[in-house]
Amino acid sequence: MDALIAPKLKLDRVGKRFALKPGEAVAAVEDFSLDVRQGEFLVIVGPSGCGKTTVLNLLAGLELPTSGSLSIDTHPITGPGADRGVMFQDYALFPWRTVVGNIEYGLVYGPAGRNLSAAQRQARVRHYVDLVGLRGSEQKYPHQLSGGMRQRVALARLMANEPEVLLMDEPLAALDAQTRLILQDELLRIWGQDRPAHERRTVVFITHAIDEAVFLADRVAVMTSHPGKLKALLDVPLPRPRSDRTRGDSQFQALAQHIWSLIRDEAYRATVA
Amino acid sequence: MNSAAESRIARAVAVPVILIGVWYAWTTLHPTPRTPTPGRVAAAAVDMIASGDLPLGVLQSVGRVFGGFALAAAIAIPLGLAMGTRRAIERNVDPLVESFRPIAAIAILPLAILWLGTGTAAAVTIVAYAAFFPIVINTVAGVKRVDSTLLRAAATMGVDRLTILRTVIVPGALPSIGVGLRIALGVAWTAIIAAELAVGAKAGGGGSGGVGQMMFVFYAYSIELNRIVVCMIAVGLVALLLDRMLRALNAWLMPWTH
Amino acid sequence: MIRGVAGAAIYFRTMAVFAAVWWLIAAWTGNAALLPSPLLVAKAIGELALDLELFKHAGISLARMLASLALAILLAVPLGILMGRVRIADDLLDPVVEILRPISGIAWIPLALFMFGIGNALPVFIMTYAAFFPIVLGTISGVRGVDRRLVNAARTMGVSHRAIVTTVVMPAAAPALLVAIRLGAASAWTAVVAAELIGAPSGLGYAIEWYRELLMTPQVMAFIAMVGVLGFLFDAALRSLSRRFTPWAPATA
Numbered sequence: 210m211d212a213l214i215a216p217k218l219k220l221d222r223v224g225k226r227f228a229l230k231p232g233e234a235v236a237a238v239e240d241f242s243l244d245v246r247q248g249e250f251l252v253i254v255g256p257s258g259c260g261k262t263t264v265l266n267l268l269a270g271l272e273l274p275t276s277g278s279l280s281i282d283t284h285p286i287t288g289p290g291a292d293r294g295v296m297f298q299d300y301a302l303f304p305w306r307t308v309v310g311n312i313e314y315g316l317v318y319g320p321a322g323r324n325l326s327a328a329q330r331q332a333r334v335r336h337y338v339d340l341v342g343l344r345g346s347e348q349k350y351p352h353q354l355s356g357g358m359r360q361r362v363a364l365a366r367l368m369a370n371e372p373e374v375l376l377m378d379e380p381l382a383a384l385d386a387q388t389r390l391i392l393q394d395e396l397l398r399i400w401g402q403d404r405p406a407h408e409r410r411t412v413v414f415i416t417h418a419i420d421e422a423v424f425l426a427d428r429v430a431v432m433t434s435h436p437g438k439l440k441a442l443l444d445v446p447l448p449r450p451r452s453d454r455t456r457g458d459s460q461f462q463a464l465a466q467h468i469w470s471l472i473r474d475e476a477y478r479a480t481v482a
Numbered sequence: 483m484n485s486a487a488e489s490r491i492a493r494a495v496a497v498p499v500i501l502i503g504v505w506y507a508w509t510t511l512h513p514t515p516r517t518p519t520p521g522r523v524a525a526a527a528v529d530m531i532a533s534g535d536l537p538l539g540v541l542q543s544v545g546r547v548f549g550g551f552a553l554a555a556a557i558a559i560p561l562g563l564a565m566g567t568r569r570a571i572e573r574n575v576d577p578l579v580e581s582f583r584p585i586a587a588i589a590i591l592p593l594a595i596l597w598l599g600t601g602t603a604a605a606v607t608i609v610a611y612a613a614f615f616p617i618v619i620n621t622v623a624g625v626k627r628v629d630s631t632l633l634r635a636a637a638t639m640g641v642d643r644l645t646i647l648r649t650v651i652v653p654g655a656l657p658s659i660g661v662g663l664r665i666a667l668g669v670a671w672t673a674i675i676a677a678e679l680a681v682g683a684k685a686g687g688g689g690s691g692g693v694g695q696m697m698f699v700f701y702a703y704s705i706e707l708n709r710i711v712v713c714m715i716a717v718g719l720v721a722l723l724l725d726r727m728l729r730a731l732n733a734w735l736m737p738w739t740h
Numbered sequence: 741m742i743r744g745v746a747g748a749a750i751y752f753r754t755m756a757v758f759a760a761v762w763w764l765i766a767a768w769t770g771n772a773a774l775l776p777s778p779l780l781v782a783k784a785i786g787e788l789a790l791d792l793e794l795f796k797h798a799g800i801s802l803a804r805m806l807a808s809l810a811l812a813i814l815l816a817v818p819l820g821i822l823m824g825r826v827r828i829a830d831d832l833l834d835p836v837v838e839i840l841r842p843i844s845g846i847a848w849i850p851l852a853l854f855m856f857g858i859g860n861a862l863p864v865f866i867m868t869y870a871a872f873f874p875i876v877l878g879t880i881s882g883v884r885g886v887d888r889r890l891v892n893a894a895r896t897m898g899v900s901h902r903a904i905v906t907t908v909v910m911p912a913a914a915p916a917l918l919v920a921i922r923l924g925a926a927s928a929w930t931a932v933v934a935a936e937l938i939g940a941p942s943g944l945g946y947a948i949e950w951y952r953e954l955l956m957t958p959q960v961m962a963f964i965a966m967v968g969v970l971g972f973l974f975d976a977a978l979r980s981l982s983r984r985f986t987p988w989a990p991a992t993a
Contacts, residue, residue: 596774697850
């Protein structure tokens with residue numbers, strides 16, 4: 210049945226080369242093909258430097274491929290746009306705007322808020338402030354917030370624009386281990402993991418943490434590096450909603466081990482070589 | 483007041499007090515009619531303030547500084563924004579900026595007098611010239627220092643380029659611009675004193691007004707060293723005041739900088 | 741500043757455009773005493789260079805600059821190190837520094853005229869004073885900015901206190917110190933024209949004023965250009981010296 214429905218995002222033989230010096234180029238990504246389904250939570254995992262961020266940047270339209278093509282709903286991706294929201298690794302919060310100022314930015318200055326009255330916009334902002342659990346901190350500046358809180362602001366800002374696709378580049382990387390686990394739960398809750406697929410937004414999530422990938426994903430795309438290629442595309446059949454108990458599940462452990470075995474040699478080479 | 487604060491204050495005033503004391507002792511032991519003494523300086527200060535001469539002179543000088551400063555900012559900030567965002571503009575304008583930067587405002591003064599006379603127009607022009615460089619240089623640096631990730635974040639929300647300039651680049655560069663403005667105000671104040679001094683020296687003590695010219699008159703015409711010292715203290719105090727003012731302005735404009 | 745052949749080409753192109761616009765305006769006003777054409781100025785530069793008058797005054801100003809800078813460094817750097825490392829010294833001396841600093845060197849000119857009269861001493865005094873403050877403040881900041889952990893590392897190896905100052909603190913603070921000296925030099929060079937304009941019988945500032953009184957504007961501009969050229973060269977020389985002595989420091993504009 211899935212084959213009849215067009216994928217939300219399509220990457221078709223995508224390649225990206227960077228020129229280091231005249232005549233010398235390195236392929237960050239090569240021959241990468243992938244279909245991302247509507248409403249799925251797809252995680253791309255791989256060792257450092259394998260091109261995961263490049264794939265995300267290509268999907269976001271922040272960079273253009275040197276070969277192949279990317280499309281959303283069969284429309285080619287030629288640049289950034291409000292239909293594909295991005296959450297960056299260091300949150301990219303505007304330091305001169307408060308929490309509310311950051312969350313409403315895309316609605317005030319971008320196309321996402323074009324048809325909203327000021328009252329509707331404020332209501333939406335308030336909704337997402339509550340959803341991510343930041344009630345009471347609306348007037349604070351980013352420098353006054355902890356890492357976990359900044360991540361929530363970035364998430365609320367991303368979601369307030371209600372993009373069709375959420376692209377997230379290692380958003381939990383800068384947090385300590387405990388906050389990470391809590392925010393993984395939060396992320397799934399906010400995304401709406403207990404709703405049917407056609408009501409959920411499509412997520413492409415980058416991480417280098419394997420257990421995080423298995424916990425969050427419907428499918429995991431495993432990448433190798435030098436050049437960045439798709440090594441494997443695995444289903445994660447763990448039932449939703451997922452919780453702490455899922456983490457102890459034997460199927461969870463087996464999947465994580467399997468992915469690690471796929472990456473391990475690469476990671477070792479990258480660290481030692 | 484606890485003893486830690488007391489000793490801190492004591493150490494802060496110790497050396498200045500000792501120096502003033504030495505000054506007083508020396509001039510009391512070797513009295514000469516011309517030498518400034520703490521007593522005469524204080525008396526001169528009271529006289530100059532009460533007669534309104536000092537406040538008037540300060541007001542004149544400060545007025546010119548603000549005029550030139552505003553002019554410089556009005557040109558330098560937009561230019562700096564343009565240079566910071568567009569490589570082509572920077573490449574073509576930068577040679578001019580860098581060539582004139584080592585030429586101090588005071589060196590241009592003779593030309594300014596030639597073209598605009600010895601009055602306020604020349605003074606304001608000199609101040610504007612002096613203030614221009616710190617502002618434009620710091621604006622360009624500020625724009626370049628804006629985190630590129632912030633620009634990409636705005637792009638991924640579908641915001642157009644001009645709005646990104648207005649809502650991301652300008653606020654992002656503001657801390658640097660603020661530093662440039664603060665430096666420029668200090669430079670402007672030094673420039674106006676120099677200009678008024680030089681004009682006073684060359685135009686025979688007439689026409690320019692302001693604290694710098696007062697100082698020269700006290701040197702060349704009435705030979706009042708005490709009054710010169712009062713003017714110098716005024717120069718220092720105004721410089722401090724202007725700096726504090728701009729720090730406060732920067733803190734108010736940018737509540738997010740901690 | 742942009743480097744390389746391409747950079748030089750753009751530099752000359754911009755300056756050529758500037759000269760062309762200047763020439764047009766000069767031709768339009770038609771008054772050589774008010775705005776001489778660039779050609780007249782170039783001719784004046786040539787003449788002044790040939791009879792060496794240009795270099796005579798430039799040399800005098802430069803000599804004063806070097807003397808002032810040397811004097812300022814000799815006074816400001818040791819003081820800065822002291823104030824940066826010894827809390828009490830800073831507590832005692834900082835108020836004096838902060839009171840004198842806002843009184844620019846130029847404000848001292850009338851008083852200095854009384855103390856020294858017109859001559860060599862006045863410009864050197866003013867310039868030394870002007871250079872002193874950026875250098876002392878930059879030295880304090882540089883010394884304070886030395887990473888504590890480096891000092892601690894040396895202490896755990898049993899290095900003596902004096903050796904720590906010379907082998908850890910000084911090299912670590914050197915980049916900041918050299919930047920401070922560059923700023924001091926720029927400050928002094930700004931003061932040179934003002935000081936010489938009013939209080940010296942020679943030098944670039946004096947020459948500018950001399951020719952202005954004679955309404956020989958091409959010569960005025962020639963000397964102004966010399967101020968700019970020398971200022972730029974001096975700073976470039978200091979920058980290259982900085983790179984030589986502290987190759988590990990990041991390049992600053």
